[in-house]
Amino acid sequence: MKILVTGGTGFIGSHTCVELLGSGYEVVIVDNLLNSKASVLDRVAAVSGKRPVLVKADVRTRETLRGIFTEHKVDAVIHFAGLKSVGESVQKPLQYYDNNIGSTLALCQVMAEFDVFKLVFSSSATVYGVPASVPVSEDFPLKATNPYGRSKLINEEILRDLFVSDERWHIAMLRYFNPVGAHESGMIGEDPSGVPNNLMPYLSQVAAGKLSVLSVYGNDWPTPDGTGVRDYVHVSDLANGHKKALEKLGQAAGVFTYNLGTERGYSVLEMIAAFERATGQPVPYRIVGRREGDIAICYAKASLAKAELGWVAARGLDEMCSDLWRWQQYSDKSVQ
Numbered sequence: 184m185k186i187l188v189t190g191g192t193g194f195i196g197s198h199t200c201v202e203l204l205g206s207g208y209e210v211v212i213v214d215n216l217l218n219s220k221a222s223v224l225d226r227v228a229a230v231s232g233k234r235p236v237l238v239k240a241d242v243r244t245r246e247t248l249r250g251i252f253t254e255h256k257v258d259a260v261i262h263f264a265g266l267k268s269v270g271e272s273v274q275k276p277l278q279y280y281d282n283n284i285g286s287t288l289a290l291c292q293v294m295a296e297f298d299v300f301k302l303v304f305s306s307s308a309t310v311y312g313v314p315a316s317v318p319v320s321e322d323f324p325l326k327a328t329n330p331y332g333r334s335k336l337i338n339e340e341i342l343r344d345l346f347v348s349d350e351r352w353h354i355a356m357l358r359y360f361n362p363v364g365a366h367e368s369g370m371i372g373e374d375p376s377g378v379p380n381n382l383m384p385y386l387s388q389v390a391a392g393k394l395s396v397l398s399v400y401g402n403d404w405p406t407p408d409g410t411g412v413r414d415y416v417h418v419s420d421l422a423n424g425h426k427k428a429l430e431k432l433g434q435a436a437g438v439f440t441y442n443l444g445t446e447r448g449y450s451v452l453e454m455i456a457a458f459e460r461a462t463g464q465p466v467p468y469r470i471v472g473r474r475e476g477d478i479a480i481c482y483a484k485a486s487l488a489k490a491e492l493g494w495v496a497a498r499g500l501d502e503m504c505s506d507l508w509r510w511q512q513y514s515d516k517s518v519q
């Protein structure tokens with residue numbers, strides 16, 4: 184089976200390529216390298232023993248996609264490519280809508296031209312907006328609170344419409360909670376350009392001495408210790424979820440939506456403590472005001488993914504933190 188992975192040199196994409204290659208799939212990546220580097224493929228090859236093909240291109244370029252589908256007999260597509268910074272999306276909404284929706288439109292059109300109807304799409308827990316309660320299940324009301332989140336919601340609606348129009352489509356929309364960690368080898372991980380926005384990459388750069396102190400955004404949230412609670416899920420578990428989703432799509436047409444999370448929420452202070460425990464590194468922090476747009480608490484109900492995909496998040500906090508730290512140390516000395 185040959186899988187086209189858009190955004191395959193990025194954080195979740197590169198881990199998914201490792202998972203797919205390790206399970207005998209062939210992988211072709213299309214990525215414009217806007218937020219990733221081609222050099223990750225040397226490391227993907229080192230850990231999996233196989234090297235995916237990379238086509239450096241924008242997914243919105245239909246002619247390039249046609250060239251890929253003509254050259255490769257693609258069986259299914261995993262669509263990771265997109266922009267993902269919430270704050271940036273507020274500043275640059277047109278860029279976000281153009282990229283995140285335009286890429287899906289171009290991809291689905293060209294897939295249909297080539298009779299490829301199996302698609303796994305990267306959605307996000309952000310589509311639940313401010314959930315009324317936890318755990319959050321797939322049937323909760325959907326509401327985006329920023330252009331990034333709206334781009335995910337619109338994509339989900341487009342994909343539902345697509346299936347209504349043509350029942351040959353097999354589509355899985357995976358709503359990730361908070362992806363963290365790195366490949367257990369320590370050779371592949373998240374490589375944010377500039378100062379990270381997300382908690383775990385920031386925290387690990389503080390531990391490495393690259394940033395001086397972690398700002399904890401508020402200790403007055405209605406949570407047990409007052410800091411925000413999230414469902415952190417190991418990126419290798421997410422990668423495995425994509426493989427399971429592909430297997431599911433092999434069996435049935437339809438549009439399927441799954442939460443991918445651990446069903447367990449941890450606070451910011453718990454994450455700092457877990458990181459310090461797993462790595463032995465101190466993480467200096469200070470409490471500051473709340474970050475605009477944040478929510479108090481969010482964690483998944485993931486029983487649908489368990490029942491229908493046979494997927495559960497196998498890795499705990501310890502592995503998330505120690506794998507992330509291994510990658511931090513490796514990338515500081517080896518990755519350009």
Ligand code: NAD
Pocket residue numbers: 189190191192193194195196213214215216217218219240241242243262263264265266267282286305306307308359360361362
């Ligand atoms: P990432 O930025 O590491 O990877 C995305 C990749 O897509 C990058 O390599 C980038 O160069 C590429 N890309 C972007 N636009 C492109 C285009 N038009 N054409 C070709 N390539 C393009 O991000 P990630 O964390 O791996 O996220 C992957 C997907 O998962 C995204 O769609 C993101 O919105 C979604 N997601 C991420 C998170 C998270 O916290 N990381 C959470 C939920 C959902």
Ligand code: WQD
Pocket residue numbers: 267269306307308309360361362380381382383385397398399400401410411412413451474477
């Ligand atoms: C986690 C917790 C912060 C940084 C974001 C997107 C979401 C999804 C995943 C793509 C919160 C606190 C953070 C810091 C802190 N991405 N924090 N100091 O906001 O849950 O989700 O990434 O789909 O759409 O919104 O993740 O890692 O930014 O924050 O105290 O320097 O850590 O307030 O409670 P978030 P995060």
